[in-house]
Amino acid sequence: MEKQTNRSPGRPPHYKDKQPTDELILFNASQLFLENSYQDVSMDDVAKACNVTKASVYYYYKTKSELYTETMIRLMYRIQNMTLQLLNEDKPFRTRLLNVAEAYLKVSVDLDTERFIHNAKNMLSKEQLTAIQKAEEAMYTSMEEFFQEATDQGIISPINPAFAVHGYISLLNTGNYKNADKQTIFSSPQEAAKQIVDFFWKGLTKDIQDPQN
Known part of the structure; x- marks a missing residue:
């Protein structure tokens, strides 16, 4: 007689997984949400992309809005960790900004936070929207100390670090702009x-390079 298990219905056996099922679901869901709108992605689509049953998806994430929220938060923190790793390297500040810019532009080619939040705004709870926005804000605030440090060391002109970070990321987002064609x-x-970075750096160091202006 086959031995019975206490595994909950819908939960896939982990020994068959190349990676934890919840991580597999998040990875594939993030790709689908980045390439399509919230409305155009179903839990069936996620299950098919992961090659698991829909019950498996619902085991880990009870609703599509819950899955969407988690994928966006994970994406924000993944970008944050990448950025901090590059900013912590022992290199000139301008070189670090350039390395961050290249990496950010590669991973964020389909990332438009405002569009994602707008598309899903009516489907997410207030708490879920707040969680995504806090994750995005953490991505910005974690960079502020590096700009403050550069200011303190006289590498760049005195500037509000929060403004500098938001300006920097806003410029980077233009790098992936696409027109109607x-x-x-x-x-x-x-x-x-x-x-x-060349354009941004001129603004950061204007007073240092030319004190008369």
Whole structure:
């Protein structure tokens, strides 16, 4: 007689997984949500992308809004961790900004936080929207100390670090801009990063380079 298990219905056996099922679901769901709108992605789509049953998806995430919220939060923190790792390297501040720009432009090519929140706004709870916004804000605030440090060391002109970070990320977001014909401003993330950082750096160091202006 086959031995019975106490595994809950819908929960996949982990020994068959190449990675934990919840992580597999989050990874594939993030790709689907980035490429499509919230409304166009179903739990069936996520299950098919993961090659698991829909029951397995619902075992870990009770609703699509819960899954969406978690994928967005994880994505924000993944970008944050990548950024902090590059900013902590023992390199000139401008070089670190350039490296962050290249990496950010590569991973955020389909990331438009405002669009994602707008598309799902009526489907998410207030708490879920707040959680996503807090994760996004954490991505910004974690970078502020590096700009403050650069100011304290006289590398850049005195500037509000929060304003500097938001300005920097806003410029980076233009690097992935596409017009109605899906054409980008720059030919590659490397070109975009260089031109954006060159432009941004002139503003950061204007007073240092030319005290008369």
